Amino acid sequence: MNHFADRLLDKIKQLDNPTVMGLDPMLDYIPPSLLAEQDKHERDPKKRAGLAIIAYNRALIDHVADIVPAVKPQLAYYEQYGIPGLEAFRDTCDYARSKGMLVIVDGKRNDIGTTASAYARAYLGETVFPEGNTFPAYHADALTINPYLGSDGIEPFLKECRDHGKGVFILVRTSNPSAGDLQDLRLEDGRTVCEAVADQVDHWGASLVGQTGYSAAGAVVGATYPQQAKALRQRMPKTLILVPGYGAQGATAEDCADSFDKNGQGAIVNASRSLMLAYKKHQMPHESFAEACRQEAILMRDALNEALARKRQ
Amino acid sequence: MNHFADRLLDKIKQLDNPTVMGLDPMLDYIPPSLLAEQDKHERDPKKRAGLAIIAYNRALIDHVADIVPAVKPQLAYYEQYGIPGLEAFRDTCDYARSKGMLVIVDGKRNDIGTTASAYARAYLGETVFPEGNTFPAYHADALTINPYLGSDGIEPFLKECRDHGKGVFILVRTSNPSAGDLQDLRLEDGRTVCEAVADQVDHWGASLVGQTGYSAAGAVVGATYPQQAKALRQRMPKTLILVPGYGAQGATAEDCADSFDKNGQGAIVNASRSLMLAYKKHQMPHESFAEACRQEAILMRDALNEALARKRQ
Numbered sequence: 001m002n003h004f005a006d007r008l009l010d011k012i013k014q015l016d017n018p019t020v021m022g023l024d025p026m027l028d029y030i031p032p033s034l035l036a037e038q039d040k041h042e043r044d045p046k047k048r049a050g051l052a053i054i055a056y057n058r059a060l061i062d063h064v065a066d067i068v069p070a071v072k073p074q075l076a077y078y079e080q081y082g083i084p085g086l087e088a089f090r091d092t093c094d095y096a097r098s099k100g101m102l103v104i105v106d107g108k109r110n111d112i113g114t115t116a117s118a119y120a121r122a123y124l125g126e127t128v129f130p131e132g133n134t135f136p137a138y139h140a141d142a143l144t145i146n147p148y149l150g151s152d153g154i155e156p157f158l159k160e161c162r163d164h165g166k167g168v169f170i171l172v173r174t175s176n177p178s179a180g181d182l183q184d185l186r187l188e189d190g191r192t193v194c195e196a197v198a199d200q201v202d203h204w205g206a207s208l209v210g211q212t213g214y215s216a217a218g219a220v221v222g223a224t225y226p227q228q229a230k231a232l233r234q235r236m237p238k239t240l241i242l243v244p245g246y247g248a249q250g251a252t253a254e255d256c257a258d259s260f261d262k263n264g265q266g267a268i269v270n271a272s273r274s275l276m277l278a279y280k281k282h283q284m285p286h287e288s289f290a291e292a293c294r295q296e297a298i299l300m301r302d303a304l305n306e307a308l309a310r311k312r313q
Numbered sequence: 314m315n316h317f318a319d320r321l322l323d324k325i326k327q328l329d330n331p332t333v334m335g336l337d338p339m340l341d342y343i344p345p346s347l348l349a350e351q352d353k354h355e356r357d358p359k360k361r362a363g364l365a366i367i368a369y370n371r372a373l374i375d376h377v378a379d380i381v382p383a384v385k386p387q388l389a390y391y392e393q394y395g396i397p398g399l400e401a402f403r404d405t406c407d408y409a410r411s412k413g414m415l416v417i418v419d420g421k422r423n424d425i426g427t428t429a430s431a432y433a434r435a436y437l438g439e440t441v442f443p444e445g446n447t448f449p450a451y452h453a454d455a456l457t458i459n460p461y462l463g464s465d466g467i468e469p470f471l472k473e474c475r476d477h478g479k480g481v482f483i484l485v486r487t488s489n490p491s492a493g494d495l496q497d498l499r500l501e502d503g504r505t506v507c508e509a510v511a512d513q514v515d516h517w518g519a520s521l522v523g524q525t526g527y528s529a530a531g532a533v534v535g536a537t538y539p540q541q542a543k544a545l546r547q548r549m550p551k552t553l554i555l556v557p558g559y560g561a562q563g564a565t566a567e568d569c570a571d572s573f574d575k576n577g578q579g580a581i582v583n584a585s586r587s588l589m590l591a592y593k594k595h596q597m598p599h600e601s602f603a604e605a606c607r608q609e610a611i612l613m614r615d616a617l618n619e620a621l622a623r624k625r626q
Contacts (some may be wrong), residue, residue, distance in 0.1 A: 024428070027443060035443055045442040076424060076431035080440045082450035086399055108423050110459055111389055112489035112557075115337070118389035127393045129358040130340060130348055137395035146423055148461050149487050150494025174462050176425035181463025185509055188499045193506060196498055244425075 003210035004142055004167030005218070005240050008102055009265060011069040017301040018260070018308075020070040020104060020242070021060065021293075022272025023092060024077045025053045029276050031286040034059075050084025056289075057092045060276065063290040064297050065099035070141075072242075072270055074106040093139050102141045104242065108171060110146035110153055117156040119143075124160035124168075142167035144220060144242070147197050154204055154217075161208055161216040167240070168217055170201050173232060175222025175245035194228070195235065202236045214240045214266055221259055223251035223269070230258040233266075241267040246300070247274025253300075253307035264308035271300055316523035317455055317480030318531070318553050321415055322578060324382040330614040331573070331621075333383040333417060333555070334606075335585025336373065336405060337390045338366045342589050344599040347372075363397025369602075370405045373589065376603040377610050378412035383454075385555075385583055387419040406452050415454045417555065421484060423459035423466055430469040432456075437473035437481075455480035457533060457555070460510050467517055474521055474529040480553070481530055483514050486545060488535025488558035507541070508548065515549045527553045527579055534572055536564035536582070543571040546580075554580040559613070560587025566613075566620035577621035584613055 012018045027035065030052050038051040061071065071092070078089035093103045109119040121127050123143040126134040145157055145168050157168045173183055173194045183194035191199070198219065205215030218240035221232050233241065241259045245251040246269050259267040274281075278296035279289045325331045340348065343365050351364040374384065384405070391402035406416045422432040434440050436456040439447040458470055458481050470481045486496055486507045496507035504512070511532065518528030531553035534545050546554065554572045558564040559582050572580040587594070591609035592602045 024431075027441070045444070045446050046448060049442055074424075074428055074431075076422070076428045076435065079435040080431045080450055082435075082440075082448075083396060083400055083403065085450070087396055090396065106424075108459070109389070110421050110423075111387075111419075112487060112562075115387055115389045118337075118387075118393045122389065122393040122395075127395075128340070129362055131358070133358050135359060135395075137393055137398070146421070146459050146461055148459055148484055148495055149489055150491030150496070152489050152491040153487075171461055174425060174466075176462055176465050178463030178465040181513065182461055182506070182510065183463070185506070186501045188501050188503075193495070193498070197495065200494065249425075 002165035004161060004165055004216040005214035006210040006212050007141070007165070008070065008167070008240070008268065009212045009214060011102060012268065015067055015069050016305065017067060017069060018268050018304060019068055019297070019300055020072045020268050020270045021064055021068050021275050021297065022270050023057050023060065023071050023073040024272045024276070025056060026077065027052065030056045031289060033287055046082055047084045049081050050088045053081065053085065053088040054091045057088070058095055059290040060293050061096050061099055061101065063294040065101055067294070067301065068101065068297055070102040070104055070268065071096045072104045072106050074272070090138055097139055103139070104142045104144070104169065105138070105140045106144045108144050108146045110149055112149060113152040113156060116153045120156040120160045124157065124166040125164055142169060144169045144171065146171050147200065151204065158204060158208065158217060166216065169220050169242040170217065172198050172201060172219040173221045173225060173228055175224045175249055175251070179222065179225070194232070198232050198235045201239055205239055209238050214238055218242055220244065223255040223259065224249055226255040226258050229255070233259050233261070243267055243269040247271045253303040256304060257307040257311045260308055260311070262312070264312060269304060315478035317474060317478055317529040318527035319523040319525050320454070320478070321383065321480070321553070321581065322525045322527060324415060325581065328380055328382050329618065330380060330382060331581050331617060332381055332610070332613055333385045333581050333583045334373065334377055334381050334588050334610065335583050336370050336384050336386040337585045337589070338369060339390065340365065343369045344602060346600055359395055360397045362394050363401045366394065366398065366401040367404045370401070371408055372603040373606050374409050374412055374414065376607040378414055380607070380614065381414065381610055383415040383417055383581065384409045385417045385419050387585070403451055410452055416452070417455045417457070417482065418451070418453045419457045421457050421459045423462055425462060426465040426469060429466045433469040433473045437470065437479040438477055455482060457482045457484065459484050460513065464513070464517065471517060471521065471530060479529065482533050482555040483530065485511050485514060485532040486534045486538060486541055488537045488562050488564070492535065492538070507545070511545050511548045514552055518552055522551050527551055531555055533557065536568040536572065537562055539568040539571050542568070546572050546574070556580055556582040560584045566616040569617060570620040570624045573621055573624070575625070577625060582617060
């Protein structure tokens with residue numbers, strides 16, 4: 001089973017949990033004791049930051065790998081820590097995969113065709129080195145991408161999906177307060193901009209549908225606008241939906257349920273801060289961040305499954 | 314003079330050259346002799362690739378720093394070579410700045426507010442490390458960004474422009490064949506999507522105008538669609554325009570001239586492959602790539618200045 005959507009939906013079914021853990025590290029999320037521990041290994045503050053991030057991510061992954069199907073590292077949070085941050089990103093991808101989790105890289109990459117090919121190689125394919133050697137720069141299963149440049153900025157990513165069993169999630173409707181500035185503008189044909197993008201995504205994904213009926217070309221649709229999410233779910237029936245906005249951004253399990261199909265499939269809900277900072281909500285000590293994350297991940301799984309069950313009734 | 318647009322326009326005036334050299338390295342652009350030389354220092358093929366890229370970029374920079382005001386490294390080409398590629402990116406930024414060139418990072422980054430802040434810190438600001446230390450992850454002067462998420466995905470970048478004298482170039486009309494898939498869709502109010510984005514860019518940039526009359530919040534408008542470029546120039550009178558599409562993508566100096574104001578200012582034209590691969594056009598040996606780049610950079614400067622002079626007549 002090499003198709004991305006088939007792999008992801010199979011893993012979701014196996015764990016009975018349609019969620020993905022966002023890994024968006026900030027140094028102040030990391031307990032002081034874990035930070036201090038890195039002092040033994042490294043004095044340079046930037047390299048120490050990289051070591052602390054990977055130690056922190058490993059602890060989170062260790063505590064949820066048996067109950068959460070996937071992780072979503074957000075590249076910005078690693079890029080802000082320079083090269084050591086990107087080493088932590090690389091090692092996070094490898095560690096999550098070694099624990100059987102799928103890795104969805106959140107990079108929202110986009111560019112003209114030739115450059116999009118370089119991004120596609122970096123995250124979904126392999127780069128050619130001299131003497132004909134090829135290596136992947138990073139090991140990931142899927143990447144988020146931005147549709148502003150149209151089809152020739154998307155096609156290089158779809159090629160890697162076809163050739164390597166990878167996936168993409170194309171931004172359609174984002175979860176942020178100003179999402180509508182551009183995405184809700186009304187076209188002369190009556191559609192909004194994000195509905196027009198949804199139609200493009202549906203078209204781009206048509207040739208990449210797997211055995212589950214879902215395409216390896218998915219979409220990002222935020223749960224913070226549930227009415228739109230419901231309409232976009234119907235508009236893209238074969239499109240796997242990555243749902244941001246749960247928890248810290250304010251969307252409930254009921255809001256998220258609208259992005260699933262009538263069988264409770266076809267979507268995966270992300271939570272980042274609400275899992276990483278669960279120790280605060282559960283009033284547990286900072287050092288217990290990973291245990292708190294597991295507790296919150298179980299609550300989130302159960303809340304989503306209950307919302308999906310209510311929807312099916 | 315700390316304002317980005319002021320700094321860039323001053324440098325352009327000083328060198329009488331409104332161009333930026335794109336640095337989009339592919340290993341097969343690099344002469345075999347320069348690649349082979351890295352064997353002495355490094356056996357690992359990925360690390361060797363990183364060393365070859367920085368050696369190649371340094372040679373290009375050394376040959377044009379006295380005639381070209383800025384470089385534009387495109388992140389995708391570095392990301393495809395993993396960590397060593399990003400080390401080459403970091404060193405390229407530092408080296409270009411040490412030679413007095415401005416650095417415009419082409420990353421087309423975009424995300425929701427909290428995450429956009431992390432990208433903004435990475436490329437335009439500084440990241441906080443434990444014990445209150447702050448360091449920039451990379452040293453750059455400006456970053457390209459994508460407007461799909463609306464104002465709260467843009468504001469964190471503008472904050473760094475205000476606080477640190479940096480700049481952004483927001484995608485308005487890209488240079489690729491499928492740019493119109495989304496950007497040319499007609500809104501019910503009669504504007505196209507890219508015209509609506511241009512109006513937003515004009516608005517976002519209004520509070521960041523420098524002494525030259527241009528804002529630190531610029532726009533990307535491709536020269537491959539000259540009629541649109543002309544209209545967008547008028548629509549965004551205070552917006553500095555980064556113009557891709559010259560050379561390998563097919564736009565001429567005349568096409569580019571339409572993105573400048575009536576005084577021949579307010580825009581900077583990028584060329585990447587036509588400079589990096591100039592040795593082919595000039596039928597020079599591969600080893601003379603940097604000399605060929607300089608020759609082509611002079612031809613490009615003169616062609617643009619002649620086109621601008623004809624426009625003013």
